[in-house]
Amino acid sequence: MRFLAAAGLVTILSGLGAYYATDELSLFSIANLVVGPLLLLIAGVIEARRFQGFTGALSRRVALRWGLISAAVLAVGLAATLVSRRWDATLDLTAERRYTLSDQSRVVCKQIGTNRSADRNGAPPQLLLLKDTLIAKEVRLLIKAYQRTCPELEVREIRTADAPPEAQAILDAVEVTVLACQGGRCEPAGFPSEENITNAVLRLSRRREIQIHFLVGHGEANFASQGKHGFAGLAGALREEGLHLEALVGPAMEEIPASASVLVIAGAERNLLPAELEALERYLERGGRLLALLEPGVSTNLEPLLGRWGFELPSGVMADRASSPLLEDPKPVSLLLRAYNPFHPVTRKLSNRTMLLLPSARPILPVRKPQAGDALEALVFSNRSAWLETDVVAALADRPITPDPEEQIGQELPLAAAGRYPRDDGEARIVIIGDRDFASNRLLPALYNRDLLLNAVLWLAADEEHISIRPKAWTPDQDPLTFQQTLAYFYFLAFALPEILLLLGIHAWYRQRGG
Amino acid sequence: MTRRLWALFRKELRTLFASPIAYIVLTAFVALTGVYFFQHLLTYNRLLFVFQSEAIGAGGFDAGTVPLQVNSLNELFIPASNDFSLFLLAVLPLVTMRVFAEERAHGTDELLLTTSIRPWEVALAKHLSTYVFVFLMLAVSAIYPAAVVAKSRLGMEHLLALYMGQLGYGVAVAAIGLACSSLTQSQIVAAVLAYAIPFMILDFTWLHPVLSEGIAELLNELALQSHFDSFARGVIELRRGIYFGGIVALGFTISVGSMEFTRAR
Known part of the structure; x- marks a missing residue:
C-alpha cells in the first residue's frame, strides 16, 4: 500500500x-x-x-466530528476565498502609490457619470485589458484600481483576438495592452500607466472639440522641438488630453478664427504687427480666450494691450534667496512657488504641497477692471523671501545680485493672473503667466508645472469640469548598485551570516549530545 | 490558560532551536536567498549597463535610455521573490516534518495528552512556534534586499508588502506541513506529503487546456502561486490574506483533530 x-x-x-x-x-x-x-x-x-484504528465508539465519534469540522473549515475557506474575489480592500504600499488613482482619474470618472446621467441611452465607456499581452500581468493591479474607484467605467479582460472590430486598426499598427472604447471608437493607452489610461478615457469621453491655436512668427516657443528648451512636451500633453492644436502664423493672419477656443502666445520675443494686435483686440472683444506666457527681460507691444485689459507688467525679475536646489544650475532667479489663490478654478486644487518650479519669472499685477463686472485675480504668488530685482540683465546672466533698499523683500507679488470679461458677444478670458520656460520640455514634468498650465488652458476653454491634479509620471527605480556594494552585501549574506548560523547549529548539536 | 500556552510555546521554541536541523535549514535558506539575490542583482546591473552604455546607443539603442520595464522591481525583486517562495517550499517540510510526528513516534504525545493540557493548546503552541521560525527565516533573508532598497527609490513600505506576501505564503506552507506531520508518525511520510501537497496546489495552469475558462480562472484563485504576485508589486489585498488564513485554519484544525483522535484512542 x-x-x-x-x-x-x-x-x-x-x-x-x-x-x-x-x-x-x-x-x-x-x-x-x-x-x-x-x-x-x-x-x-x-x-x-x-x-483498524477505531478502538471504540468514542474514537469513531471523535474521528467523525473532526473530519466534519475539517471539511467545514475547508468549505468555509474555499467559499471565503472565492467570495473575496469581489472584495476590494487593498493597501497600496508602493512608494509612489501607483495603484491609488489620482485626482484626474477621479475627475474623469465623475464626468463620465455626469455624461451618462445626461445620456441614458449611450453605451458606457469600456476599459479593455488585453490579457494575453506581454505586460498584462503588471497592469492588472492598476486596472483593478479603476474597477474599484470608477464604477462608471466598464472594465473587462479580453484576449486580443476578441477585441472589438473598431480596435483592429489600432492593434495592427501599435502594441497595445489597454484600450478605452466607447460607441464604436477606441483609444489606445500607449504604455499602460495611469496617466495614459486616464487620458485615453478622457479623449474618448470629451464631448466638445477644443481647438488650441498657437501664435507663431514672433520668436515664440517652438512646439515641434524635442530638445530640452523645446515645447513638444507641452503640445503632447495637450493632445493627450484630447485637445486639438493648430499653429496660427501671426503676420499672415487677418483674423483669429472663431473656432479658436484658446489662443496661446508663448513668449513672443518681437513686436506683433499693428494688424495682429487689432485682430487680437477684436478676438477678445467678441469673447476670445488668451493664454500669454511672458518672459522676464523681454518687452513687446503685447504689454500695452494687456494693460488695457487690466494688467500691470512691471519690468524686472523675481529673485529669491532660497533658490531652487532642484535645478541643475540653481540661480537666485529660480523660484519654487507654493502660494496660490485658493478660490480660482485654475489654482483651487493646488496647495502648499504642490509646488511649481519657475526658472525665472516676472510679476503680473491684476490692478484695474476695464469695465464693471469684470473680475481680475492673482493666481500664483512669490515667496516671502523674494524681491523684485530691477537689474534684469545681471540677474539673468547669473551675476551676483542683492536687494537694493527700494527693492522690498516679502511683497509676495503675483506671478500669474487671470481675468474674466463678460461682453455682449461672450465672456473673454485671459490668463497671463510671468514665465515661459517653466513649460519647456525640461521643466514641464517638474513638480506641478504641467497642472498649472493645463488647468489654465482648460479654464480658458470653459472646460472647468476637467480641471484636476494629474498623476505624476511614474519614474521606475533604475539606479544600479556599485559592484563593490553588491559584493560587500554578498559576502555578508551568502557567507558570513550562513557561517554564523551554521556555527550556532553545531553548538546546538554538541549541547544536545552532551545533554 | 495563557500562561500554560506561553509555557508550551516556549518549550516548542526551545525544542526547535535545540536541534541542529533548525540552524541547517536557516543556513540553507539564507545562503540560497543570498546567492540568488546576488545573481539577480548582477544580471540587473549588467542590463542597466547595456542600456545606459553610450557605445551600445550608437549601435542601435537610444543612447542612455533604459526601457521603463527594466527596473529594480521587475528585474530584481519579483524574480527574487519567486525564487524565495520556491526555497520556502524546499526547506519548510524539513522543519515541520518532526513537529508532531517525532512525538507520536516516541509516544510522548500520549503522555502529554493525559495531563490537563488540551490538544488545541498543544497544537497551537506547535503551530505558533513554527510560524515564528518562518518569520525569523524571512527576517534574516530580508537583510540583503533591505540594503538594496535603502539605496533605491523602491521604498521600505514596498519591501514590507513583499515580505508580508512571503510570510503569508510561508506560514501557509508550514501549516500544510504541520497538518501532514500530525497525521503520521513517520517523519519521512510527513516530509513527502509536505512537499507533495503544496507542489500540487502551487499552480493549476497545467489544467487550463482541458478546462473551460471560467473553471480555470476559479482554480487559479485556489493556487498558491497566484496569491503573492500583488504583494511583490507593493499591494496588500485582503483576499490574499483570507486565502492564506484559510489554509492556516485548515492545517490547525487537522492538527487538533488528529490529536483529539489520538487521545480518544
Whole structure:
C-alpha cells in the first residue's frame, strides 16, 4: 500500500515537473497525471479496508466530528476565498502609490457619470485589458484600481483576438495592452500607466472639440522641438488630453478664427504687427480666450494691450534667496512657488504641497477692471523671501545680485493672473503667466508645472469640469548598485551570516549530545 | 490558560532551536536567498549597463535610455521573490516534518495528552512556534534586499508588502506541513506529503487546456502561486490574506483533530 501511495505521489510530481519545465501539457505529463491519482486512490481504498484504528465508539465519534469540522473549515475557506474575489480592500504600499488613482482619474470618472446621467441611452465607456499581452500581468493591479474607484467605467479582460472590430486598426499598427472604447471608437493607452489610461478615457469621453491655436512668427516657443528648451512636451500633453492644436502664423493672419477656443502666445520675443494686435483686440472683444506666457527681460507691444485689459507688467525679475536646489544650475532667479489663490478654478486644487518650479519669472499685477463686472485675480504668488530685482540683465546672466533698499523683500507679488470679461458677444478670458520656460520640455514634468498650465488652458476653454491634479509620471527605480556594494552585501549574506548560523547549529548539536 | 500556552510555546521554541536541523535549514535558506539575490542583482546591473552604455546607443539603442520595464522591481525583486517562495517550499517540510510526528513516534504525545493540557493548546503552541521560525527565516533573508532598497527609490513600505506576501505564503506552507506531520508518525511520510501537497496546489495552469475558462480562472484563485504576485508589486489585498488564513485554519484544525483522535484512542 505504501509503495502504491509513494508511486502515486512520484508519478504526480513527475507529471507536474515535466509540465512546469516545458510549459507544455505533453503526453508524458498527461499520462503521469492520470496514473498518479489512480494509484493514490487504490492505495487509499486498500488502507481504508485495512484500517483498524477505531478502538471504540468514542474514537469513531471523535474521528467523525473532526473530519466534519475539517471539511467545514475547508468549505468555509474555499467559499471565503472565492467570495473575496469581489472584495476590494487593498493597501497600496508602493512608494509612489501607483495603484491609488489620482485626482484626474477621479475627475474623469465623475464626468463620465455626469455624461451618462445626461445620456441614458449611450453605451458606457469600456476599459479593455488585453490579457494575453506581454505586460498584462503588471497592469492588472492598476486596472483593478479603476474597477474599484470608477464604477462608471466598464472594465473587462479580453484576449486580443476578441477585441472589438473598431480596435483592429489600432492593434495592427501599435502594441497595445489597454484600450478605452466607447460607441464604436477606441483609444489606445500607449504604455499602460495611469496617466495614459486616464487620458485615453478622457479623449474618448470629451464631448466638445477644443481647438488650441498657437501664435507663431514672433520668436515664440517652438512646439515641434524635442530638445530640452523645446515645447513638444507641452503640445503632447495637450493632445493627450484630447485637445486639438493648430499653429496660427501671426503676420499672415487677418483674423483669429472663431473656432479658436484658446489662443496661446508663448513668449513672443518681437513686436506683433499693428494688424495682429487689432485682430487680437477684436478676438477678445467678441469673447476670445488668451493664454500669454511672458518672459522676464523681454518687452513687446503685447504689454500695452494687456494693460488695457487690466494688467500691470512691471519690468524686472523675481529673485529669491532660497533658490531652487532642484535645478541643475540653481540661480537666485529660480523660484519654487507654493502660494496660490485658493478660490480660482485654475489654482483651487493646488496647495502648499504642490509646488511649481519657475526658472525665472516676472510679476503680473491684476490692478484695474476695464469695465464693471469684470473680475481680475492673482493666481500664483512669490515667496516671502523674494524681491523684485530691477537689474534684469545681471540677474539673468547669473551675476551676483542683492536687494537694493527700494527693492522690498516679502511683497509676495503675483506671478500669474487671470481675468474674466463678460461682453455682449461672450465672456473673454485671459490668463497671463510671468514665465515661459517653466513649460519647456525640461521643466514641464517638474513638480506641478504641467497642472498649472493645463488647468489654465482648460479654464480658458470653459472646460472647468476637467480641471484636476494629474498623476505624476511614474519614474521606475533604475539606479544600479556599485559592484563593490553588491559584493560587500554578498559576502555578508551568502557567507558570513550562513557561517554564523551554521556555527550556532553545531553548538546546538554538541549541547544536545552532551545533554 | 495563557500562561500554560506561553509555557508550551516556549518549550516548542526551545525544542526547535535545540536541534541542529533548525540552524541547517536557516543556513540553507539564507545562503540560497543570498546567492540568488546576488545573481539577480548582477544580471540587473549588467542590463542597466547595456542600456545606459553610450557605445551600445550608437549601435542601435537610444543612447542612455533604459526601457521603463527594466527596473529594480521587475528585474530584481519579483524574480527574487519567486525564487524565495520556491526555497520556502524546499526547506519548510524539513522543519515541520518532526513537529508532531517525532512525538507520536516516541509516544510522548500520549503522555502529554493525559495531563490537563488540551490538544488545541498543544497544537497551537506547535503551530505558533513554527510560524515564528518562518518569520525569523524571512527576517534574516530580508537583510540583503533591505540594503538594496535603502539605496533605491523602491521604498521600505514596498519591501514590507513583499515580505508580508512571503510570510503569508510561508506560514501557509508550514501549516500544510504541520497538518501532514500530525497525521503520521513517520517523519519521512510527513516530509513527502509536505512537499507533495503544496507542489500540487502551487499552480493549476497545467489544467487550463482541458478546462473551460471560467473553471480555470476559479482554480487559479485556489493556487498558491497566484496569491503573492500583488504583494511583490507593493499591494496588500485582503483576499490574499483570507486565502492564506484559510489554509492556516485548515492545517490547525487537522492538527487538533488528529490529536483529539489520538487521545480518544
